[in-house]
Each structure stands twice: as C-alpha cells, then as structure tokens.
Amino acid sequence: MTVSGEPRVPRTLTYAEAVNDALHVAMASDPSVICYGLGVDDPKTIFGTTKGLQTRFGDQRVFDMPTAEAAMTGVAIGAALGGMRPVMVHQRLDFFLLAMDQLVNGAAKWHYMFGGQRSVPITIRLILGRGWGQGPTHSQSLHAWFAHIPGLKVVMPTNPEDAKGLLLASIFDPNPVLFLEHRWLHNTMGSVPEGDYRIPLGKARQLREGDAVTIVSMSYMTVEALHAVDHLRQSDVHCDLLDLRTVSPLDWDAVFASVRRTGRLLVLDTAAETGSIAGEIAARAAIECWTLLKSAPQRIAMPDIPEPTSFGLTRGLHPRAEHIVAAVAALVGKQIGVDELVARRTVPHDVPGDWFKGPF
Amino acid sequence: MTVSGEPRVPRTLTYAEAVNDALHVAMASDPSVICYGLGVDDPKTIFGTTKGLQTRFGDQRVFDMPTAEAAMTGVAIGAALGGMRPVMVHQRLDFFLLAMDQLVNGAAKWHYMFGGQRSVPITIRLILGRGWGQGPTHSQSLHAWFAHIPGLKVVMPTNPEDAKGLLLASIFDPNPVLFLEHRWLHNTMGSVPEGDYRIPLGKARQLREGDAVTIVSMSYMTVEALHAVDHLRQSDVHCDLLDLRTVSPLDWDAVFASVRRTGRLLVLDTAAETGSIAGEIAARAAIECWTLLKSAPQRIAMPDIPEPTSFGLTRGLHPRAEHIVAAVAALVGKQIGVDELVARRTVPHDVPGDWFKGPF
Amino acid sequence: MRATTLETSTALEPVLARALLFQMKRIRFVEEEIARRYPEGLMRCPTHLSIGQEAVAAAVGAVLRRDDLAVGTHRAHAHYLGKGGSLRAMLAEIYGKVTGCSRGRGGSMHLIDLDVGFEGSTAIVGNSIPIGVGLALAAQLRGTDQVSCVFVGDGAIEEGVFYEAANFAVVRRLPVVFLCENNLYSVYSPLSVRQPPGRSIHGLAAAVGLATDHGDGNDVDEVYVKTAAAVGRVRAGEGPCFLEYATYRWREHCGPNYDNDIGYRTEAEYLAWRERDPVMLYERKLVAAGVFTEAGIDVMQVEIEQEVSDAFRFAEDSPFPEPAEAFEHVYC
Amino acid sequence: MRATTLETSTALEPVLARALLFQMKRIRFVEEEIARRYPEGLMRCPTHLSIGQEAVAAAVGAVLRRDDLAVGTHRAHAHYLGKGGSLRAMLAEIYGKVTGCSRGRGGSMHLIDLDVGFEGSTAIVGNSIPIGVGLALAAQLRGTDQVSCVFVGDGAIEEGVFYEAANFAVVRRLPVVFLCENNLYSVYSPLSVRQPPGRSIHGLAAAVGLATDHGDGNDVDEVYVKTAAAVGRVRAGEGPCFLEYATYRWREHCGPNYDNDIGYRTEAEYLAWRERDPVMLYERKLVAAGVFTEAGIDVMQVEIEQEVSDAFRFAEDSPFPEPAEAFEHVYC
Numbered sequence A, B: 001m002t003v004s005g006e007p008r009v010p011r012t013l014t015y016a017e018a019v020n021d022a023l024h025v026a027m028a029s030d031p032s033v034i035c036y037g038l039g040v041d042d043p044k045t046i047f048g049t050t051k052g053l054q055t056r057f058g059d060q061r062v063f064d065m066p067t068a069e070a071a072m073t074g075v076a077i078g079a080a081l082g083g084m085r086p087v088m089v090h091q092r093l094d095f096f097l098l099a100m101d102q103l104v105n106g107a108a109k110w111h112y113m114f115g116g117q118r119s120v121p122i123t124i125r126l127i128l129g130r131g132w133g134q135g136p137t138h139s140q141s142l143h144a145w146f147a148h149i150p151g152l153k154v155v156m157p158t159n160p161e162d163a164k165g166l167l168l169a170s171i172f173d174p175n176p177v178l179f180l181e182h183r184w185l186h187n188t189m190g191s192v193p194e195g196d197y198r199i200p201l202g203k204a205r206q207l208r209e210g211d212a213v214t215i216v217s218m219s220y221m222t223v224e225a226l227h228a229v230d231h232l233r234q235s236d237v238h239c240d241l242l243d244l245r246t247v248s249p250l251d252w253d254a255v256f257a258s259v260r261r262t263g264r265l266l267v268l269d270t271a272a273e274t275g276s277i278a279g280e281i282a283a284r285a286a287i288e289c290w291t292l293l294k295s296a297p298q299r300i301a302m303p304d305i306p307e308p309t310s311f312g313l314t315r316g317l318h319p320r321a322e323h324i325v326a327a328v329a330a331l332v333g334k335q336i337g338v339d340e341l342v343a344r345r346t347v348p349h350d351v352p353g354d355w356f357k358g359p360f
Numbered sequence C, D: 001m002r003a004t005t006l007e008t009s010t011a012l013e014p015v016l017a018r019a020l021l022f023q024m025k026r027i028r029f030v031e032e033e034i035a036r037r038y039p040e041g042l043m044r045c046p047t048h049l050s051i052g053q054e055a056v057a058a059a060v061g062a063v064l065r066r067d068d069l070a071v072g073t074h075r076a077h078a079h080y081l082g083k084g085g086s087l088r089a090m091l092a093e094i095y096g097k098v099t100g101c102s103r104g105r106g107g108s109m110h111l112i113d114l115d116v117g118f119e120g121s122t123a124i125v126g127n128s129i130p131i132g133v134g135l136a137l138a139a140q141l142r143g144t145d146q147v148s149c150v151f152v153g154d155g156a157i158e159e160g161v162f163y164e165a166a167n168f169a170v171v172r173r174l175p176v177v178f179l180c181e182n183n184l185y186s187v188y189s190p191l192s193v194r195q196p197p198g199r200s201i202h203g204l205a206a207a208v209g210l211a212t213d214h215g216d217g218n219d220v221d222e223v224y225v226k227t228a229a230a231v232g233r234v235r236a237g238e239g240p241c242f243l244e245y246a247t248y249r250w251r252e253h254c255g256p257n258y259d260n261d262i263g264y265r266t267e268a269e270y271l272a273w274r275e276r277d278p279v280m281l282y283e284r285k286l287v288a289a290g291v292f293t294e295a296g297i298d299v300m301q302v303e304i305e306q307e308v309s310d311a312f313r314f315a316e317d318s319p320f321p322e323p324a325e326a327f328e329h330v331y332c
C-alpha cells in the first residue's frame, strides 16, 4: 500500500535510519503527526531515530516531556481525540509500565466503549533492551501483554524496510499501535524504499521457503532464525521462515498455511516463555491444525526469569541460532552440528555487534 | 499444611466470609500482617471481606488510603522489606493497572535483582467484575499478565475453603502474590475449616473424576464447569475436573497426569482468549503430551473484546455450562442436549444469583 | 462550607440566571427520576448521582462554549447535561440501549456527546485527566481558541496522573480548566484519611503552577462568575487554571439511596448541606429578585418534567443492541 | 547557584569535618577511577556517575544512623558509599561478579547493602520513592526511631508516584526524608522543558504538605547542618520532610565522558559549577581553618587510593557467577 505517488527508490539504511525516515515522511505529509517523548530532541535523538525532526518541524510538533509516562500517554490519547496523530517514544519498554492504565483502560477501549464514535490513532514506540548489563528492568519484552488486550495493535519489525513501512502504517492506522524496536536491530542495514512507503499491519513476511519445518518468529529472533535456517540448508533441511512483523493482529492464515505445508512448527519469541505469544501460536496451531501437525509444536523463548545484568549470568541465556538449529534437527530427526555456526560469532555474547559499545 | 495446632472445625461460610476469616486469623497470629486499601474500613468493608478488622486490630494495622494505587503498591513493597506482611485490596482488578511498574519492576524482581537477599511478602487482592453493567473497565481478568512475569504468584480460588486456605498461604508466602477473587463467587457457600488453615500454593484440586476429558479451570469458570460435568454424567460422560486454584506456579503435574488418563483436554478461562492462560495450558499440553492427546486441545474463554455494559450486549457473551457441555460432547463425539441445563437457570444472564442487586 | 450565598457575586443577566436555574432544576429532576426508577432493575450499571452538586455543572456548562471540550468522571451525568449532552441518549445509555450515547457499551460511567464537545467520561479515577489535557494540546496545536474542561473530584486529585498532567499543562501553557468539585468524600472516605489536614486542594494546585480560584459550589452565581473569569483567561492564552468548588453529594456514592445512617458521615452534616441546596437557594434568590414568579417556576418545572419523561420513555422504548454488536468496533 | 560557600554554616567538629572531606574525596576518587577504567569494557552495565555531587551524599550519609534506611536511584554510587555501603561489593557488582552486592544481577543501578540500611536502588525513575515510604511505614508500625531517606533527582519528582507517595507520607506522618538533588538536568533535558519556570521544587513539596528546606548542595557543611536538623525533626516524630540541594553533574548522564560539547548545556555553565567543586571548596576551607594541612590531605588521598585500588582488584579478581545461578532466586 503506497499512498503518495513519490518514487520509491531503495537505499541502504540502518534500522534506526529507517525509523527516522518514516517519521520524517509522516510528519512532512501530515501536519497532524506530532512526536514526543523523553529525549526526542536531545543530542542522541533516541539512537538517531528522531534526528532532525525538531529542526524541521518545530518544537510545537516535536518535543521533550516531563518524566511522566502515565499522563503523557493520556495526553497522546486526548491529542488523538482532538485530531492529532501522536507518536510517542520510550527508550525502554520497561518505563512504559507506568502507563498501563492509560493504555489499557483508555486507548485500547475508547473506540469500543463509546460505541465506535472516536478512534485513538496513537503510535507508541518502545525499545527492547538486551545484554550488556541492561538487566532486569531494561530488557523486558512484554508484547504478550499488549496482544492480550483487545483494541491494541502490536508491531515488531525485524529489518529496516519493515521498520519504515510498518511505522508509517502504524502512524496512519486509526487504532492505538505499540511499535516495538529491538535495540539489537538499530544498526542492522537494509534496503529501504523512499517516500510514503507503507506495509499493511497484520501480514507476516515469508523470509525463507522450505517444507521441513515452519519457523514463526518476530523482531530480533528473526535474525537468529535466519542464521539457523541458512545453516540448516547446508544439511538439506529447508525451513519456512515467517517473520510475523505484526504480533496483533496476527497473521494466522500465513501461519496455518505454512503448517499445512510443513506439518511441523517451531515458534520463537523474545519474551519469557510462560504466557508468551509463542505459546499462543503453539496453542492455536494445535487447536486449529491438529490433523496437519506431524509432531508436537515447539517453542523457544527466554527462560522464565528476569534478565540479570552480569556478563557471566547472561552467557548462554538468550536463545540463539544454534538452539533453533537443534530444535529443528530434533523435529526432523536429524543430527546437525552447530559448531561452525557458533564459531562464526566473533563478538561477545552480550552485544549485537562491534558497533555496540554501551552503555545502553 | 497447618501451622497452628488449633482445631479445624468446618463451618459453612460464604466465600466473602471465608476471606474475612482468613484475614482475621492472619492478623491475629502475626502482628506484622497489615491490611489496607480503598474502603477496607468503610461500611461496606469490601463486600464484607474486611469486616471487623479495624475494630479488632486498630487503625495502625488496618487503614483506608488515598486514591493512589501506584504509590500504595510501592508502600506495600517497602513495608514488606521492613518486615511487614501487607495485604492490599482493590475493588476491581482494573484499578490496579495503575500500579504495574511497582508490581513488575519492583515487587516481582526485588528478590532476584538483589541476589536473593530480600523477599517481598505482599498479597494483593483483586476483585474481578462481570455482568450487571460492570462494563469495559470493571470486568477485566488479567491473570495472564501476572503469570507472564517471573517472580509473581497468582492465586484464583473458586470455593470458600480454598479462598481461606489459599489466602492464608498467600499472606505467609515470602513472594508477592496476586489473589484474584471473582465477584460472582463472594456469596457462594461452603464448608470452611477454622483456625490457621493453609492450602499450599501451586496445587490444583481435582473436583470431579472421569476419563473422558480433562477439564482445567479456575475461579468462577469452575462453577460453570461443575454444572457441565454433572450434566454430562447423566449422559455417561465422565470428566476429570481440575480446579487450578493457583495459576502461577501452575500445577503442570496434575494437568499432565490427568491428560495422560483422558487423552483429551479442555481449558476454561475467565479472560480474553488470545494470550490467555488457557492458551498457555493448551500449548504446553500439546508440547509435552503430544503422544497422549487423542484430539486437539480445546479452550473456552471470553471473546477478544472488552466487556460491554448493556444487558443486551452481554446476553450470551460469557462462556457457560452449556458451552462446556458442547465442547466436551464434540471432543467425545456425542450429541448431548443442554436444554435442561439452560432451563434450570432462573436468574438473568448478567447476575450470579438473586443476591446480586447491583450496583457493583 | 459557607452559611450564605456570597453577596459579592455579580447579579447575572436574567436570561442567563433563568438558564442556570433551569439547568439545575433539570439535572436535579433527571437524577431524582433515575433514583426513583433505579430499583426497577432496568438501569443495570453502576450509577453515581450528582444530586446536591448541580450548581457547578450548570454554571460551568453555561460558561463553556458549545465547541469547548470536556471530559468527566464516573459521576458525569450533571457535567454531560450541563455541557449540553443529549438527555435521551444519556438515559438510553444507562438503560443499555442501542440508542444510548455509547450504543450501550459504557453505561452511566461512559458518557459522550461529540455534538457538544463532551468527549467522554471514564470510570477509572483520574483516567480522563491527562486525556483532557491532550485535548487542550490538540486545540493549541491547531490554533483554535477552544478550552478543555477536566472535571475532577477531591479524590481524583490524589492520583499521580493529575499531578503529572497538571505539570505538563503548565509547562506548555495549555488551555485547560481543571474543575474540581470537592464534595469531601471519595466513596465513604473522608478527606482526613486521604489528604493532609489543613492543606487546601487549590493551594496544592497553585504550587504545581496552575492559576487557581475557589468558591462556594452551591452558589451558582459565584461558580458562574469565577469560572467565566477563569475560562476567559485560559482562552486568552494565559495558561491553565484550577478551580475548586466546595459542594456535597446528597445520596450514596453509587446507587440511588440515602446512606447517612451507615456511619461514615452524619445526618447533621447532610442536613446542614441540604439547607444550602443550590437549587432551592437560587430559586429563592431569583424569586426574591423578581426574575421569576412562583408561577414561572411551575411552568419551568412542567417543561422539565415533560422533557424528562419523554426521555425516559425514549430510553425504555428503545431496543437493546443485538448481541452480535458486541463484536463490533473493537478495532476501527 | 551561589558564588561562595555560605558563611552562615556552623563550623563542624573537626572529626566530623575530616570524615566529610574523606568521604567526598573517596567518592570522587572511586567515580574517577570508574570513569578511567570504564572504556576497558569490563564494567558492562549502564553507569551513572556522581562526580560533582559528592557533598550531598557525604553529608547525608554522615547524618543518617547506620540503622536508618535509604533507597536510591539509577545514580546511586555516592549515596550507597555515603551510607556506608561496601565499596568492594559495589565495584564487584558493577563488574558483574558473584561477590557483587547483588550477586551480579543488578549492576550499577541496583545497589544494596543491608548491613548499613541501604535497602536498594532501582533503575526506573521514581520507582523506589514509595518503597522508601513503605520502609518508613514499617518503622513507624514497629515503633523504631529509624528514618527512611529517599534519594530523588529533579526529574524523579515529575513522576506521579512521587506526589502520591509524598501525600501518603504526610497523611500518616511517616519518618521519611525526601532528599532531592537538583542537578538541573534529567538526562539531557533542562528543567525548562519539564517544569514550570520559576516554580521551585521545594515549594511544590511544601504545598503537598511536607516540611522543607533547601540549600547549596556543593557546600557540605550546609548540607550537613540542614539535613541534621531536618532528620532530627523527622526522627522526633514531626512528620516527613523534603530537602532540596542544588548541585551539578559534571560528566555525561550515563557513562564516563564529559559531554559539554554535544550541545545540551554550555561549557561555561559546567566551568562555573566546577569553580564550585564541593571537594576542592571544602578542602580549601578546612586547610584555611587549620583542620588539615596539605600534607594531611595527601595522607588521606593515599589511604583512599589504597582502598580503592584494593577494591578494584577485588572486583576484577572475583569470579563471575556461574550461568546456572541465573535461574536461582526467582522465587523465594
């Protein structure tokens, strides 16, 4: 879905640049888009994602705020009712826990509880931390919470193109959207179309094709899945890799269609296992695709613990490509080595790459 | 597990009286137990559950509070760190959304993130509304949220005996416990032992035995399940009915043991379907009991919508005994009528019984 | 509580005075009628009446322009009606009918009438406060001269979100009026267990940075004059303000009954406030001033009764929404 | 910002003055050493230094009794050390070692030392405020005369939970000291985009109902005297208080570097504050007063350097926790 007629020349951008690009395009094309959050106009511009916005669009539309996550979420709701399209950002999802009443009792239900008269087109960007000592209160992935609330949409893009296309779609969606950016993705590169490029919410993207196992993934886990799937191909195991992109509404058709082909399902998640969306997908696949499944659905998620800070304690803690390979191997009943895969990794286990030097 | 040596003579109490009894016993036996929340000492004493506490234990230990759910949760955490055992209450779970930061970033993680040095023995009583116009912000069942957070325990008792035994166990548990009381249960009657009667957290209770289908349920849904199971018995379909009692930690052994016997699983939930604990149970059963299951696991939960207020809109909205019967009938491949079951219900669909006259 | 109507209040234009009295009497009658019929069990939702508090709603509603915005709380009937909200749609909503202002999804605690800028009332204490501030932000950004009125109770100001929202409104100089009805209670809790002794709410608001005023919430003239002055300043771009009016709820917190017998407040306190019934006081004042005759008031009462009974008939006669409708409008 | 040390401050006992200087110099040196070593990449967690803010931590720590309680924020090193927390355990925690005060689970932002009543610092702004109030509630209920000290920044007071917690503390007259270091910034945000112009934080706190005082946070004598007086009143049961001290963080918000070049504040502002370096000012003052000689200060410095280098060695030499430990202590 492309709205404007601008040419869409792809360029190579980082994920953070793609987010920034989407914000520029949205704000330029619609004066009702506003953008605020702690630090949007500071020298770090939220990892570069809000760069240039205040200079270009002024401090009425782009502004810093008091440390008051709850009220500022309500302000977004009210501004949206008043005709604006607020885009709010939090440097970590964890800070947004202060605003659950406004999100759930307000934003999610406004359209419903007033009989469909008003909508709340807000977009809330939440950054997911991981590793490098981010620890128990800077690393939570709570998309399962949001997906459990009727009325909310939840977007978790993996690559720069999707980050841009889905952010534009989120901003112009009439519903409240949680837009989750994994910190480990901000520096990944990819080709990104120019202009008002939108990708419909609620559609998964098939990143790899195969008939051995359906792998359903989202956000950073898809990066690990890509390594795993490409490694598995060397052993002639070909997986279907579905990157969900939107966690709510979820693209059940795509999931079930793939399971119909492969008969085997592995779901990945960045969140704690119990109560995860990976569980929801496994459950619904079992319920709806019972006769299609050749073996039990599987999931790989974070263990049910808070993320500790120490370099020592996070060693081996996060699910990675080798775990995915092992799970697929078990599903298809093969022995597949992972040494090469592991050896290829040169940066310490707690950083996404050389570019990440801390502190957050 | 009984701590004191007092005799445990059972008497018939309502669920609300059983909660009240537990609070009296806890406060009498341990001076560190304190009890607060909006209305604990008002004339309505939280549906009778806090009756007599302030008179007996004084206004230092039993007190009303400002309308400030977030801070007052933090106050409970701090008081717990200082050696108290606070029991907090909210007239609706929905109000507690204001306190998610304190609950999740504080209470749930304190023990973990400070290396196991301190525990946070708080109990938070949350009342779940339903029907009679409670509507979108007075009817939410968010136990799936809590169960997704490592470090929290979640208790959802169904009958007066369990309400008492589990509340005492919750209060004296060293971890933060969410204790969810369904408003439709407060007037149900049952035999309740006297004294310091505790039921260990994390153990399901088998309420009916049978080998046709395993029904896993919690809280008010168990009342509907009992009607259904007893009705099914007339058609010679015998179900295992497990009342979870504790949703986190969940009694997986009991669930799997029953599934091992029956090979069929139906999970009930008071919450919205997507992302529900019913889904988690279906998922884990599919993953762990694949070869034992004779057919797809099933679940019955609330539809993925906010609860509307109107008498007209809640008609047929909530899952009831007849839906459970139908699901079991489908699982075992029988035709089983539900007319008699439905006809037996004499009160309007939006109230638990004659006793409920509104307004909340 | 003051013993008499402020003598300092400006005598209002007769047309306006008439409108204020009419609105107060109308709200009173609607609420009394809800109370009378509530035990029939057809209004099946938590319902918080404003009987005793009509002066604020009537005066503020009269000050605000139709295109000004307002958000309310669980106790919103009077504010909604004062702002001009449809009576029929409100009653139908309380009856859960498809003709209700929220199509039966929200009930008494979730009122909306977009035609008159009543943008919604919500049931979670404090919840609508920042939303009202956000409406003001939108007005400021769009360059309109609309004012957003945020109705709050003395309990709601205890929520952190009030403080956060007020601070932001001051920082951005937003066109918001926080309108606090201090009725001394939050449910059954007196101020003493919730707020420091001797600390005034408007004093607190002033320290946050809001312009403030306060007055006798049972004197409709006083409320009108003070609110009009404050709203004028807000509209002129002088930044947000906070108005606190002292008043009293006559009946139980939620539901139709009197409850002075159950122990959280005294009959004497209630009677003292009842002496200062805002409707009766104003009626007497206007009759004394010759604005009305007793007969004129009777005519008014008849008009009100007709409108109200018609509206109840409308609500009762309207159909419930179809159960299938419950599945609509989850997403837009 | 004031230009000179308050002349009005009481001259403290030499023993105490020495202790204050020692603590300030010690905190300074620890923090400088962290900054120096941080680029090695072995302290892998977000780390917020207190360089420039040592006076408050040293003085408040000296006022509080060992059995008094304290909770802190993301920027807690100085408060923890001032309260008497173990340096070795703190550094080991920042290095993620099993000997860390939180066994490597919390890092720089989650410090605890129960031996000295430092009950925890947390990384969510405002999060620990009501927890500190709850500690005071427990102390009151248990009838101890402990005081609970809640360290907050100028940003944290914007969170609704501060307001809610302060209100409750006043209502119950709890033994809490809210200790606010106003360093003018929240991350890179100046006060102007967050709080109303001209509104003082201590004035706001007073309106909530707290007893308040405020002063020069770079003058350790002044902080000591004012805090001691306030804590005395709190301990005597006179209810909670709020103290605001003006000070300045020298380096970047999070991390080891200077950042006056990146544009959110000026080099001139930084240099003006640096002129008022609390450590240097006090050192000069004590030397001038004859409490110390230059040589005495050198001896002190040597002692500090030895302790600190020993503590770093301890931290570096300690093992990481075993990965399996990550699965422990989720429940108690």
Ligand SMILES: Cc1ncc(C[n+]2csc(CCOP(=O)(O)OP(=O)(O)O)c2C)c(N)n1
Residues within 6 Å of the ligand: B038, B067, B069, B091, B095, B098, C074, C075, C123, C124, C125, C126, C152, C153, C154, C155, C156, C157, C183, C185, C186, C187, C253
């Ligand atoms: C967050 C939250 N906490 C508690 C409640 C329960 N509650 C409903 S109305 C009310 C009283 C609010 O008092 P006030 O703001 O003074 O309004 P009043 O009822 O006096 O008009 C309370 C506590 C709620 N609805 N939401």
Ligand SMILES: Cc1ncc(C[n+]2csc(CCOP(=O)(O)OP(=O)(O)O)c2C)c(N)n1
Residues within 6 Å of the ligand: A038, A067, A069, A091, A095, A098, D074, D075, D123, D124, D125, D126, D152, D153, D154, D155, D156, D157, D183, D185, D186, D187, D253
């Ligand atoms: C709830 C929340 N919002 C935002 C942040 C990001 N953050 C970390 S420290 C900080 C600044 C707080 O400023 P202040 O209280 O003045 O303390 P200072 O850093 O100046 O010591 C912010 C906004 C956070 N950790 N938690």
Ligand SMILES: [Mg+2]
Residues within 6 Å of the ligand: C153, C154, C155, C181, C182, C183, C184, C185, C186, C187
């Ligand atoms: Mg009130």
Ligand SMILES: [Mg+2]
Residues within 6 Å of the ligand: D153, D154, D155, D181, D182, D183, D184, D185, D186, D187
């Ligand atoms: Mg600061």
